[in-house]
Amino acid sequence: MQWESWSAFWDMGGFAPFVWGSYGVTLLLVVGELILVVRRRRDTVRRLLRLRRANAAGAGGRRAFEEIVE
Amino acid sequence: MMKDMHKPERSKSLFRFAAPQMFYPLAGRLAPWFAGIAAILAAIGLWLGFFVAPTDATQGDVYRVIYIHVAAAWMSMFVYMVMAFWSFVGLVMNTRLSFIMSQALAPTGAMFCFVALLTGSLWGKPTWGAYWVWDARLTSQLLLLFLYLGFMALTRAIEDPRRADKAGAIIALVGAVNVPIIYFSVKWWNTLHQGASVSLDKAPSMATTMLTGMLVMALAAWAYTIAVTFWRVRSLILERERHTDWVAAELNALEGKI
Amino acid sequence: MKPRSKRLMLLGGAVALLIGAVALVLTAFQENLVFFHTPTEVAEGKAPTGRTFRIGGLVEPGSIKRAADGLTVQFAITDTAKVIPVTYKGSLPDLFSEGKGAVVQGKMGADGQFAASEVLAKHDENYMPPEAQHAVDQAQKTAKTVKQ
Numbered sequence: 001m002q003w004e005s006w007s008a009f010w011d012m013g014g015f016a017p018f019v020w021g022s023y024g025v026t027l028l029l030v031v032g033e034l035i036l037v038v039r040r041r042r043d044t045v046r047r048l049l050r051l052r053r054a055n056a057a058g059a060g061g062r063r064a065f066e067e068i069v070e
Numbered sequence: 071m072m073k074d075m076h077k078p079e080r081s082k083s084l085f086r087f088a089a090p091q092m093f094y095p096l097a098g099r100l101a102p103w104f105a106g107i108a109a110i111l112a113a114i115g116l117w118l119g120f121f122v123a124p125t126d127a128t129q130g131d132v133y134r135v136i137y138i139h140v141a142a143a144w145m146s147m148f149v150y151m152v153m154a155f156w157s158f159v160g161l162v163m164n165t166r167l168s169f170i171m172s173q174a175l176a177p178t179g180a181m182f183c184f185v186a187l188l189t190g191s192l193w194g195k196p197t198w199g200a201y202w203v204w205d206a207r208l209t210s211q212l213l214l215l216f217l218y219l220g221f222m223a224l225t226r227a228i229e230d231p232r233r234a235d236k237a238g239a240i241i242a243l244v245g246a247v248n249v250p251i252i253y254f255s256v257k258w259w260n261t262l263h264q265g266a267s268v269s270l271d272k273a274p275s276m277a278t279t280m281l282t283g284m285l286v287m288a289l290a291a292w293a294y295t296i297a298v299t300f301w302r303v304r305s306l307i308l309e310r311e312r313h314t315d316w317v318a319a320e321l322n323a324l325e326g327k328i
Numbered sequence: 329m330k331p332r333s334k335r336l337m338l339l340g341g342a343v344a345l346l347i348g349a350v351a352l353v354l355t356a357f358q359e360n361l362v363f364f365h366t367p368t369e370v371a372e373g374k375a376p377t378g379r380t381f382r383i384g385g386l387v388e389p390g391s392i393k394r395a396a397d398g399l400t401v402q403f404a405i406t407d408t409a410k411v412i413p414v415t416y417k418g419s420l421p422d423l424f425s426e427g428k429g430a431v432v433q434g435k436m437g438a439d440g441q442f443a444a445s446e447v448l449a450k451h452d453e454n455y456m457p458p459e460a461q462h463a464v465d466q467a468q469k470t471a472k473t474v475k476q
Contacts, residue, residue: 002121002122002124002125013130013131013132014130015196018135018192019131021192022138022188022189022192022193025188025189026138026142029181033177033178037298037305045321046328048308048312048321052318126456127458128423128451129423129451161335162335163332197421197451199420199423199447199449203448243346251350259361260362260366262364262384262448262450267453275452275454276455276456
């Protein structure tokens with residue numbers, strides 16, 4: 001162990017803002033990136049499902065139109 | 071006697087994973103493992119860096135920023151080289167997945183590049199006495215961030231995916247020249263940033279526990295990059311290959327679950 | 329030639345050209361890329377005159393003198409070959425100390441004194457705990473006494 005106490009650890013030899021600032025921002029960015037990746041997958045799948053339903057409806061609509069016209 | 075009907079042989083070589091359809095499930099299976107490895111390595115690295123490694127005689131405890139700063143800087147350079155590699159392969163072999171992979175890597179590389187710059191700045195103020203200087207090392211690292219952001223903006227802005235692929239590939243290849251410049255900047259020019267503590271041709275100038283912590287964090291960052299890139303590439307593949315039957319089947323399977 | 333091989337050659341050629349172009353540009357702009365000059369370069373007149381530039385080296389041991397007003401400080405920057413005297417008014421970084429690296433930014437005065445507007449500390453790439461540093465310092469001290 002390198003620290004006499006927990007408060008000494010948090011104090012980081014007087015450099016607390018520089019050290020914890022660095023690691024804090026990194027943690028935020030990593031968590032942010034993970035959230036974005038999860039959201040991207042969810043948004044992509046939902047959007048592609050919606051597109052597919054729209055296309056199917058379009059195809060179904062076209063068939064209905066052809067039935068009427070024929 | 072009836073001859074056995076057998077399925078057409080799937081290629082057994084590793085090159086079959088160059089097909090998006092084959093790589094998609096592989097990436098899905100591997101990503102959680104790399105995420106787990108990254109978490110474990112990060113825990114070990116941080117424990118080594120904060121509880122095992124001693125303080126530094128010159129800088130005191132502020133040197134401990136090194137355990138994230140160097141890992142991030144190394145990854146930012148390595149990821150861009152990998153992007154350049156896949157861009158080269160894609161242009162030569164005309165493989166879609168190569169370009170997709172390059173685009174999946176960029177955001178994580180950019181993140182690490184920003185982390186390297188920010189942690190470096192916070193480390194510089196109490197030690198050098200400045201948050202920023204325009205020396206060759208810092209300037210070329212900032213240029214790398216611009217290259218990452220330029221790559222991401224350009225590939226998103228171009229509508230046609232094939233043209234976006236090629237435009238991105240050019241930025242990746244041209245920008246890759248900057249990476250050795252970043253690395254050798256401290257050797258070629260007078261810089262405020264100090265020289266390499268770790269290199270292939272001389273003994274490390276760090277205490278062993280410090281060095282170990284730094285290397286473990288670098289490995290953690292590498293495993294993390296693979297996990298996140300594999301997860302991201304799956305979304306990109308679904309998007310690019312949305313007109314195929316296999317994606318239709320995959321969407322069927324996911325319907326109601328997401 | 330197969331289209332793939334042709335693409336490979338063209339691409340390889342383009343990359344080689346690019347590297348060549350960058351190398352050319354970098355060598356041409358050497359002067360502008362210099363972050364600091366060494367005391368020897370300054371003594372040989374290779375440093376820019378009439379405008380701000382930087383000198384990098386070690387703080388000459390025993391050269392730090394604080395003026396009566398408490399703010400102004402005088403010291404010397406050396407690369408063990410040549411020594412440049414510096415005056416500076418302002419706060420110094422914590423790592424600034426005799427025998428350690430520093431980079432000063434300012435203008436060379438007509439009297440040969442460098443008037444610094446900014447002083448930065450430069451540290452090396454060595455990281456070791458205080459006990460190890462102590463051992464290194466002792467060894468260097470012994471080596472110096474033996475030399476004498």
